[in-house]
Amino acid sequence: xxxxxSVIFFIIVLFGMTNLAFSQSQKIESxxxxxxCGMYPARYPKFNCQIVFEDGSYEAFDNSIGLLVYxxxxxKTNIKLKPVAGIYFKDYLKxxxxxxxxxxxxxxxxxxxxxxxxxxPVDSEQAAxxxxxxxxxxxxxxxxMINRQYLIDAAKAGQLHKMAKKLVLK
Numbered sequence: 289x290x291x292x293x294s295v296i297f298f299i300i301v302l303f304g305m306t307n308l309a310f311s312q313s314q315k316i317e318s319x320x321x322x323x324x325c326g327m328y329p330a331r332y333p334k335f336n337c338q339i340v341f342e343d344g345s346y347e348a349f350d351n352s353i354g355l356l357v358y359x360x361x362x363x364k365t366n367i368k369l370k371p372v373a374g375i376y377f378k379d380y381l382k383x384x385x386x387x388x389x390x391x392x393x394x395x396x397x398x399x400x401x402x403x404x405x406x407x408x409p410v411d412s413e414q415a416a417x418x419x420x421x422x423x424x425x426x427x428x429x430x431x432x433m434i435n436r437q438y439l440i441d442a443a444k445a446g447q448l449h450k451m452a453k454k455l456v457l458k
Contacts, residue, residue, distance in 0.1 A: 317348075325350065332350045351406055377409035413428065
């Protein structure tokens with residue numbers, strides 16, 4: 289009985305560790321293409337973001353708007369969304385990986401990325417306030433507050449890049 293318990297415990301721990309490994313940010317490989325625009329995210333490390341799936345695979349994006357459109361508009365991108373283990377953005381100021389639940393975005397700023405207009409992720413509301421002033425941003429929003437309607441309104445206000453605006457408003 290004790291032996292069976294040890295084996296079961298080992299399997300539970302191993303599964304938990306494997307699941308934890310899959311939910312961490314991944315190194316973006318140079319051949320990986322953005323599923324929304326087809327660009328190579330590894331070429332734009334300051335603007336990288338990614339979705340890690342429960343099966344251990346991941347999708348990489350060259351900008352946060354592309355990731356948000358991917359998440360909220362699978363019906364318009366014709367991409368089937370798999371179960372998500374984690375979502376990560378590069379903190380614009382610190383350049384390290386930032387879990388989505390901690391991300392505040394500065395929108396409508398003068399800063400342009402690989403696709404043009406950007407939502408700039410940072411790790412706190414205070415950092416977002418400072419970046420908003422420096423970059424002449426228009427709005428600050430937390431990741432959890434971004435939904436389909438917010439992105440539609442942002443598209444209408446000119447705060448999404450051209451490709452995202454076209455997808456969101458079609």
